[in-house]
Amino acid sequence: MRRVLLFSIVLILSVHHAAPLQAHANLQRSAPAANTSLSSAPDAIRLWFTEPIEPQFSRITLRDSTGALLTTPAATVDAADAHQLILVPGALSDGLYTVVWRVVSAADGHPTEGSFAFGVNVSVNAPTSQVITEVVIPLESVGVRWLNLLSIALVMGTLGFALFVLRPVDADVLRYAAVRRLLWGGWGLLGVAGALVLLLQVSLTAETTLIGALAYPRLGQFISSTTFGGLWLARMALWLLLGVCLLRGWQWAALATSAALILAHSLFSHAAAAQDTTASIAGAWLHLTTSALWVGGLVAFVVVLWARRSISETAITGRLVAYFSSYVRVTVAALALSGLYAAWLHVGSIQALFDTAYGRALIVKSALFLPLLAIAVVNLLLTQRRLNAGEAVWEGRLRGLVGIEIALAAGGILTAAALMTAGSPARGVIALREALAAEAPAEGYFGMQTVNDQMLHLEIV
Missing domain, CATH: 2.60.40.1220 (Immunoglobulin-like)
Structure with missing residues (x-):
């Protein structure tokens, strides 16, 4: 995880090499x-x-x-x-x-x-x-993009939690049926999101609805002749490969495949419109990867806590909190650094931050981090100590706190991110x-x- 943080720092230090981008093809x-x-x-x-x-x-x-x-x-x-x-x-x-x-x-x-x-x-x-x-862009576009981000987070975050948090505490990760169900549920949702993303892009391109895109007569031509179509095929191939990895229990291979799938997503995004596509796409990939590790990790954490609610082992729960706190520190630090880079690339000024829909969505997204960070501090400084002291009542409180984090992250931050990807970057609008x-x-x-x-x-x- 430290390598992720190091990569994000290197990316920020190289920010002066990347050129700002415009807003779509104007x-x-x-x-x-x-x-x-x-x-x-x-x-x-x-x-x-x-x-x-x-x-x-x-x-x-x-x-x-x-x-x-x-x-x-x-x-x-x-x-x-x-x-x-x-x-x-x-x-x-x-x-x-x-x-x-x-x-x-x-x-x-x-x-x-x-x-x-x-x-x-x-x-x-x-x-x-x-x-x-x-x-x-219709409201349904935001919904599809939110579902896509959520499905990516469920798969990537659950794998990250299993490998970096749960495995050091309990080596037999897959004995948790809840983890397996969450992984397969995320994988299935990722497939559904992939189909909806295709229909959404067809609807935007062909000026039709999501339902109308199902009967679009040039669907095959769209997939075979467009940049999006090629990347979508790569995404679906990686999705199938991910299913094989999950079926065989190859968790590290599944994590790598998920990262590759996120790269395919990043190659067709606002970042791909920048003049220096290498730095901007790398930044977009890092931002989405760390977001997925964090948000999906929160979901996996509360699922495991709920699955362990009948087990009176507060010390083990305390160790989970300790490992998860370290996991969150690294992912959130990398997320913040890559987010600063993205803000410079896509916003660039105070005026753009307040006078565009993209900028206002970014303000909401950033503001939601404050209560999330406050909860993280409570868990690090108070919850972990109480659990290590054997106070079982804090297990229930921990589940409640993590539930609040999930609501803020999945309900608020991912929605703001979906709005931002559906619209024009603020810098180009201004x-x-x-x-x-x-x-x-x-x-x-x-x-x-x-x-x-x-x-x-x-x-x-």
């Missing part, structure tokens, strides 16, 4: 530029995004000044630059045109969309160079707001945008 620039008037029709419309995009699930459409959709070939991603989406519109007559785009990030799978106008031999006035709206605000002129407005498949046209002179 439009960086275009040719023609937004709101420009051209003397001749463009041969191609080119859009550059802040992240690589999925070729099969990104598009550009073109509408004329009446809002009518023009017939054009499908947009394609440049073979030499995965950040660039190209539409060849054909011959365009003089007039106003609106470019409407929707892309899916190949880094984290989040969709974004927007629009902008340009003219051919006509002037264009607009308040901003581009109209961008972040695609609203950067995008500032860029749009800086481009607003003082006069005129012309713009069109699609809402529920309807083109809205607004002109102010």
Whole structure:
């Protein structure tokens, strides 16, 4: 466990080598530029995004000044630059045109969309160079992400507790039927979460519901042609391997397989959008791994305490508390250090912390650590001593305290984490707001945008 803490310290010390990231695949620039008037029709419309995009699930459409959709070939991603989406519109007559785009990030799978106008031999006035709206992610997305995090924690944390806490006290770990049930329950839930994560990503990409994703006709193509699909297949293969390890009682191999599964998860996350992906993905992996070891360890601890409630061995329970306290110190220290790195990478400023949904979720997540740390101090300084002194009443109090920790960690912290993974990183949101605000002129407005498949046209002179 000390190696985990050492790794996190090294990661923090190397933080200056990692570049901050943006918020999903936002439009960086275009040719023609937004709101420009051209003397001749463009041969191609080119859009550059802040992240690589999925070729099969990104598009550009073109509408004329009446809002009518023009017939054009499908947009394609440049073979030499995965950040660039190209539409060849054909011959365009003089007039106003609106470019409407929707892309899916190949880094984290989040969709974004927007629009902008340009003219051919006509002037264009607009308040901003581009109209961008972040695609609203439904509440069910948070639920699926929470279930996914919980299932990872149950497996990883139970294995960590069994190997680093329970085994030093009682070598015959698997004689605890409760531990076996928790492991297999976590493994089954992890499989269910894997299926739901696939349906969620399909629903976001294909603009459908979770139920609709079940009947999505391009599901096979989605799995075989996208970055997410490849990593999802790797995840499910690791899930099956994990089941074999649990069946054979290979606990260390199961722990390593769980760590590899978490890496597959981290490779398709906000961290994958950073310019220095190695450091950011390593940080994301460490943060999720230590979170899982801690939260899942709490669940395993209370399950073992409940299974031992009829055994009058307060000294052994005291030893469990001692080992678990050491286990928690290492995991929480690594969790805090990797969390500071993630906050720098994804937030970066006080303004972003308070003015974005991501930042506010981070505040809630951080605030929940305070009562958890207070309970940990009580267990370390008081509960352990009382149990070592043979005061059996403290076994019941310990179960209650750990139960409170589980409620705060699984109910509060994991929910906040799910909200953060479902939304845009705060640093990128602030950067995008500032860029749009800086481009607003003082006069005129012309713009069109699609809402529920309807083109809205607004002109102010």
